[in-house]
Amino acid sequence: MIDSRALGSTAHLPCGWFAIDGAGCVIAANAALARMLGCDEAALLGRPIESLFTLESRVLYLSHAVPMLKLRGELSEVMLTLAGEHGPVDALVYARREQRDGGEAASEFVIARLHERKRLEDQLLTARRAAEQVPGIVFQCLRRADGGLAFPYMTEVVRVMYGLAPVQLRADGRRLFDAIEPAHRAAVLAAMAASAETLQPWRAEYRVEHPVGVQRWHEVNATPRRQPDGSVIWHGFIADVTERRALADASQARQAAETASRAKSDFLARVSHELRTPLNGILGFAQLLLVGSDALTVTQRRHLGHIEQAGRHLLLLINDMLDITRIEAGKVTMQIEPVEALDALADCHQLVAPLASKAEVELQLDTPCSCVVLADRNRLRQALLNLASNAVKYGAGGGVVTLALRPDGGSARLEVIDRGPGLTPEQIGALFQPFNRLGAERGPVEGTGLGLVITRGLVELMGGRLEVASQPGAGCTFAIVLPSVGPDDRI
Structure with missing residues (x-):
């Protein structure tokens, strides 16, 4: 309710005053407003506030003044036209919105009659033009x-x-x-x-x-x-709202895809953990039988060898799946530190050398310079081993695999180069699809089709990128590009 003291203080104002409740109906008014409109004060009570204005001013009040009043709690010098009994009345409107006792919102308005008709017309014309420029x-x-x-x-x-x-x-x-x-x-x-x-x-x-x-x-x-x-x-x-709906649909689709990806990762992680226990048992007993029994025939030993080989391949697949799920879930912990790139390539050369020797592949080092990169030492070694072993197994058609180090501005390129059959643009496009071995699954070389996916994920988590360049018949170059640091930047 409006305080009776407020009514007394507005009774002799030279300008109009009224108050409305939360529903927008007049609950109090002074005599000056009644004189402006050419009616009795009692006739104003209970009227919707829009009925006090002309048609165009109603639209301006409801589309502009009401939202501004709710947002800011007040209005200042809004020019509207009152619908008086004897004709329109041009006026400046001031308002204030506040919460009354009991939580009900109420608003008070002060109406100052505007005698500068031309100014009002110009302002209303501007308001109409502004309304026409609204996108809706x-x-x-x-x-x-x-x-x-x-x-x-x-x-x-x-x-x-x-x-x-x-x-x-x-x-x-x-x-x-x-x-x-x-x-x-x-x-x-x-x-x-x-x-x-x-x-x-x-x-x-x-x-x-x-x-x-x-x-x-x-x-x-x-x-x-x-x-x-x-x-x-x-x-x-x-x-x-076409664009807004498109964004909402895209956001919903993205959330659904992320939910499905998390569910897939959780499923793979649980299944992989459950499979490792019985698989380790199978491998353990196969090895015990091979080592501890002299009564096995050649055929039985060959069969056990097949069991052990298949078990190790399956264990490799499970470990790769666990790596993939950890990378996708962001659960791989990285310890980024300065690492000598030359040392990382030398370690890779030493570890891959037995595999290269067995495959009769010459493994070369091409490191004319030395630099320090920011990386996780163990994960960088894992990424280089994946690339080098792939080059030995799949791409060493010319019998040579080169591990190279090249400066690249503020970065360093750790390259693995082979002279194999190379890749077509279509094969490069499918290179990082999980389980896609580009037809190599029909050959004698074992693999899971996850190594490159894991390698790219690890490199990106280290703040780098994995690049590939190849042409059919010209071999492949895989490059791990990492930020390099100068001597003064080392920790």
Whole structure:
């Protein structure tokens, strides 16, 4: 309720004053406002605030003043036109919104009559032009007591969004609803009917056929008011939300993909852990039988050898799957520190040398310089071993694999170069697909198809990148590119 002291303090103001409740109805007014409008003070009580303004000022008040008042709690020098009994009254409006006792919101307005008619007209013209430049449609929609629809006011943007002129909708508002796709039209009209019944805001999203033949999504938000004759009038806004919906759909799809990826990673991690225990048992007993029994025939030993070989291949696959799931889940711990790149390549050369010797491949080092890179020492060794062993097994058609170190600006390139058959652009595009061995699964070399995926993941977690260059018949070059540091930058 308005404090009686406030009424006493406004009674003799030279300007108009009134207050409204949370529903927007006048609950108090002074004599100056009644004189401006040409009516009694008592006639103002209970009236919706919009009824105090002319049609255009109602639209400006509901589309601009109300949101600003709710957002900032006050209005300053908003120019509106009052609907007086003896003609329109141009005025400056000031307002303040506050919470009353009991939590109910109420607003107080001060109305100062504006005698500078030309200034008001210029300002209103500016406001109308601003409304026309809004990307959506500001409108007033009327549903008469007989069910007929009309749009007494609508900005020119309707021409762009619906291909209709405002004058076409003033008498027959259903032309706008005819532009809504039939599958959505009934729901929009039902939401409108429910809003008219409950006087709750009307909100709906729907798809329309754009005038140029493109389907677009629109959203309507409007506030209803019941009129004395039983009709309902809405003041609202129609916006194009096509891009917003596309972003929301993309975000939802991304979240679903991330959820599926996490579920896959959890499943693989659990299955891998469960498989390792019985598999280690199988390998252990196969080795015991091979070592501890002299009664086995040659055929039995060969069969046990097959069991052990298959078990080790399966264990390698399980370990690679665990690495993949840990990388995807971000659970790989990295200890980034300065690492001598030359030492990392030398370690790789030493570890891969037995495999190269067995495959009759010459393993070369080409390190004309030395530099320090920022990396995790163990993970860098793992990544280099994956690349070098792949080069020996798959790409050493010319019998030579080279481990090289090249400076690259503020970075260093640790390269593994082979002289094998090379790769086509299509094969390079599929190179980092899990379990895709590019047809090598039909050959004699064992593998899981996960090594390169793991290597790229480890390199990226170290802040670097994995590059590949190849042409059919010209071999392959895999390069781990990592940031390098100078002597003064070392820890």
